Amino acid sequence: MKNLVILGAGTAGTMMLNKMHEMLDSAQWQITIVDQFETHYYQPGFLFIPFGIYSRKDVIKPKRDFFPQGVKVVMSEIDRIDREQNRVLLANNVVLSYDVLIVATGAKIAPEEIEGMKEDLWFKQIFDFYTIEGACALADHFRHWEGGKLVLNVAEMPIKCPVAPLEFVFLADWWFTERGIRDRVDIHYVTPLPGAFTKPRASSILGDFLDKKNIRLTSEFNIGRVDNEEKKIVSWDETEVPFDVLVTIPTNMGDAMVERSEMGDEFNFIPTDKHTLQSKVSDNIFVIGDATDLPSSKAGSVAHFQADILTENILSYIEGRPLLASFDGHANCFIESGFGKGILIDFNYDTEPLPGKFPLPGVGPFSLLEETEMNHYGKIMFRWMYWNFLLRGKELPIESHMSMAGKRM
Ligand SMILES: Cc1cc2nc3c(=O)[nH]c(=O)nc-3n(C[C@H](O)[C@H](O)[C@H](O)COP(=O)(O)OP(=O)(O)OC[C@H]3O[C@@H](n4cnc5c(N)ncnc54)[C@H](O)[C@@H]3O)c2cc1C
Secondary structure, three states, X not given: OEEEEEEOOOHHHHHHHHHHHHXXXXXXXXXXXXXXXXXXXXXXXXXXXXXXXXXXXXXXXXXXXXOOOOOEEXXXXXXXXEOOXXXXXXXXXXXXXXXXXXXXXXXXXXHHHOEOOOOOOEOOXXXXXXXXXXXXXXXHXXXXXXXXXXXXXXXXXXXXXXXXXXHHHHHHHXXXXXXXXXXXXXXXXXXXXXXXXXXHHHHHHHXXXXXXXXXXXXXXXXXXXXXXXXXXXXXXXXXXXXXXXXXXXXXEEEOHHHHHOOOOOOOOOEOEOOOOOEEOOOOOEEEOHHHEOOOOOEOHHHHHHXXXXXXHHHHHHHOOOOOOOOOOOOEEEEEEEEOOEEEEEEEOOOXXXXXXXXXXXXXXXXXXXXXXXHHHHHHHHHHHHHXXXXXXXXXXXXXXXXXXXXXXX
């Protein structure tokens, strides 16, 4: 028997498990998946928790519900990868040998990277919404909050789902309007980017949305520290932004296991070929999802497109053929914009988000770079698609490669 080991049973690892289980002969290949937690979190749902739209129970399911029969499941923390000997050392002292390894250990927030962030005001007046704990604590706080300065700060790029912070301020504008206290809430979006978003054309359109919704934008703000006493964030060049509630997207990093395995960059992201998804550290190690150092977005939709490419390339690798499937950086993201509307962007490494219709040219039903109710329904439907299709590795009616059909230059 040969061994395929998958590290991480989040979005990408679970998809790869289902796809490889379909493709590999079980008489020849034993597939093993490792994760530290039994619970799967639907992370895009965290966005809705602070506003009472979802609660904890709406975003969790047992991981094992998505594992096919016949695979080996190990629940343990991963200590490190021993590349010399093609084996993985687990915290429970189990050692797993592999012929092919897929790393899908994702990314997580590291608030401790910023001076003063995780001190007196943490979960009292400073919150994240990238963890279930942060999102739930913020929901509790918002329920009784009577208004003041609400600052959203993105600490540094790259982050998971780079549109989520924008969605947060758009939803805050809607939610405080619904509660009748919008005039008492000063919403301020503070980012290290030169504008609202990473890509110029989308950045200008999304910047206009911020304006229209009376949300202040401070760009090129590189946070140096949080002053807990005076309740302000301070940049490296000593610009100060005061807050009553700070919602932070702290530094995002790959898991410490990557550092212990001596195979990551300064953020513990793994050097990966941007087209084949083969790691640059060993030929028999492949990387998918947020764990990579790729310039594509860190998003579940991206991991989904990558999964098709990676499945093909791993089969080629096993059969000794060249890795011909090529990931183009395709990302497809619904941006919730409040008041029952949303915006859709579709782009890849070479093409920035463009206006038009998606997925059917001229028909849609979704509109690119435009705010529509249909796009909002797309965002809401995504959770159902995630649990029923995406995680189970089933085909969706969207191509892995970005298409120019329906887009206007
Ligand atoms: C607030 C928010 C909103 C988002 N919105 C969207 C959206 O609208 N659309 C979209 O496409 N994406 C969105 N995303 C991003 C999306 O959730 C991630 O990109 C996706 O989950 C990445 O999948 P992954 O498998 O790489 O990582 P994950 O799903 O995070 O899985 C990593 C797994 O590895 C395990 N692991 C890590 N280290 C170890 C270790 N040492 N030992 C054992 N197990 C380990 C973890 O327990 C976890 O189960 C959002 C994310 C957040 C936080």
